[in-house]
Amino acid sequence: MKITPFIKFGLVVVLLALNSPSSYAQRGDVRLARGSNVMLQVPIRTVLGALPGKTQTRQKDEPERPNIIFILTDDHRWDALGANGNKLIRTPNLDALATRGILFKKAYVTTSICCVSRASILSGQYMSRHKINNFNTDFSKPALAKTYPALLKRAGYKLGFIGKFGIDDKRQPDSLFDYWASAKEEQPVYEMRNKSGKMIHHTDSVGKDISKFLYQFANGKEPFCLSVSFKAPHELDGRPPTFPVQERFKSYYDGVTFPEPVTADPKYWNSFPDFFRTDKNIARERWKPLLSTPELRQETTKNYYRLISGVDEVVGNMVAQLKELDIDKNTIIIFMGDNGFSLGEHGLEGKWYEYEESIRVPLIISGAPLPRKLRREKTDKIALNIDIAPTILALAGVAIPSSVQGKDLIGVLRKKVAERDDFFYEHTFLGGPLLPKVEGVVTKNFKYIRYIEKNYEEFYHTRRDPFETTNLIVTKSKSNELARLRKRYGDLKKSVK
Template identity: 30%
Template structure:
């Protein structure tokens, strides 16, 4: 349109045409959201009460479900602590970022989403467990546990300097997370990775919870005494059975002297050492309070042990396991509540994205197991709850197949930062706001074999209904599960003629994903140990 100028002024027509532009530009820019990403370690979704399994109560974590969205089928790409954290940071599969197992070194020089946020004006912090060597990069402040960390009076590396702190690790991590937000530069948005050690093995609850949780009795899973009929070699040879492979002292808290008295043998060489080291970190007052609760439990076990059969022992060990595991979860839930209350009290809750998740799932007696690693559901799936009132409607549930691969691109998307093209995940921002379209399958890999728990190397694909897994290295076996008819994965139907068409379709989908994510048999060979080891 021709612009008419009269005596140096815009014509009224032009003024009216441009007025909406002036009005729009005069509005303040939308404030970028803060991010609090809370990740626990080995927290199975079954142990979050919002998921409805009835094992325990987590009222504070549940607040995120009530006020945001709960993902019912969120999963990981590699169910192991350090690899999962590397995937979170990089938005790339393990075979791309290089952190395939707990032993491989992580290359901190590679790009991660915290570095991207830093470069775009965010202040960043990592507090708690990261389980990777080297000073974390991408963070203005870091206070991380050494390796797995300790429950009582733990050591932290604070911005490169080792410090021992007095107290319980879950509470200390929460304290430091809140204090960092208090002391931040309020002129900038922030991203805090708030990582709890709990409920990782060997499960030492806070003293305030031990009397309550050691009195609880928990329902047994249907598959507690699974004999692995209709499953392959991998499930039958894994070393994570509660009766056979759990440590008596370190895990179940049977004192080493009592083990000797009863003739109980160490399953792993560090069993008694774990008990002595973990409880040896306690102050005299802490140890006295601990012994007051646990000594009577162990004396009762000592009396009953001579007449207990294998089923009795399995049931006793299962209850001891759940009591301590869920006792550590209680303190994690306390910490989430403290963080949510702090954000609200300081006017930060409306513009802060709060994520709660775990680095993977965990077996709570299903198939008779503890630990993780497998592509089976309890290990593959992880809790995921997200609250962000500005965009996410309260009380939502989503069955979408999101993965930890998606965290980095999602958080960058919310922050208004361009997602690097080499990130392999997808932003689920629109999904959380109600969009329905999403991926129809996920890809999984696991490499840490030969190693502890003896879970064989495998990769696979999961769709809405089916799961196809290939175990390799010292075996060559395939498993196929119909998750609709067999949600507990008790029956491998790979060789069932009725599933021939499904099997063909799943192989095609698996090949498609391996190509999409740039994985291959050649890569698998590159990650093999140089020489086969006997376990």
């Protein structure tokens, strides 16, 4: 490398800085200056790496960058987790993560469908900005370069991706990653053949790839970021849809009777307007073979829970391996669902719409590198899927691009970043009658829903009415809050672009 006179001057400043208490060096950075004019600021390691015979190694006083594992489940509603108060589901390993970390009790997605939510997670952006609104649109090269994996790669992290990618399966960014284990298919099957020709469940296959990645990359030389995406507990599409479960979990929840959802009463489905209350509505079409009788509802709910318990087992094995490799003390685990799932609420099956069962998800951030006072934290602050990218980047000490719309959640909890009071919800895939397009606003206490093709509104006081049983629009409520949210809806719709 040729060293210019300016850089030579800067290297002198670096050497002086390293030996001076009143140095230019702050938090691992050094400013290369002429007189009093600051010309450039770069990391010390970058400048030292330019010296002959020097390598870019971590200095003794630099904090060790954490390994980061991001785990995503598919269609995982917020209350299908023991840590969130569910006394019937068995998720001991996920609950243990929550006990050792931060449990976000009010975590949501900004669009409840796989492809959009995953694009929002990677980019930290609303759908209105990243523009991925279907299953055959991918990131442009400039947009991909600003996703959290690409930015971590530039910062020296080793990258892994395992499981369902979910964004344009024909043009996956596999070359970006050091370890890639994702089939080129929109929806993976549950029963699949491994390289030896033996049948294996998708959840177990993901578990084996996690183990391979950790043994290969947990070497302490470079930090790693592993993104894991389960298919579970997503249904296997078909007519009818099914929930294929591993053999060893098929007896789970035998003898358990799950309570019927409050809004499973037919009167809630019958209260919808004609454009929504149709058998062409995909959520109703899938409800019929899976949830339309008490017996079907019990079996579907059990299989849904069984798939989640299968994920929990893999997470437990992963945590044990981190301890075995002696890297658990420097690894942060983030666990989230890509969207929720209705199990008969409002006479529906699936996600898409703006109800709590559809848009609210589990979210846990756990690990020894977290600030000590945040371990065992339970918070009601609103967290979103668009917050994952900036949170991961902040944990890794990487600058967050200005294009990111989410927030660093650790910064929010440490009161260094302002918390949000509300957020914009949008789902415009397909449209009616299959999936009527919906937008709205969610606050800590209220929810405003607008079906934009028909200008039909719903308004709920979610703090008093958590199951969303009473549409206050129908009761002709004259609430000032409704007027405020109608205006807020217009403002947010513009701001998310």
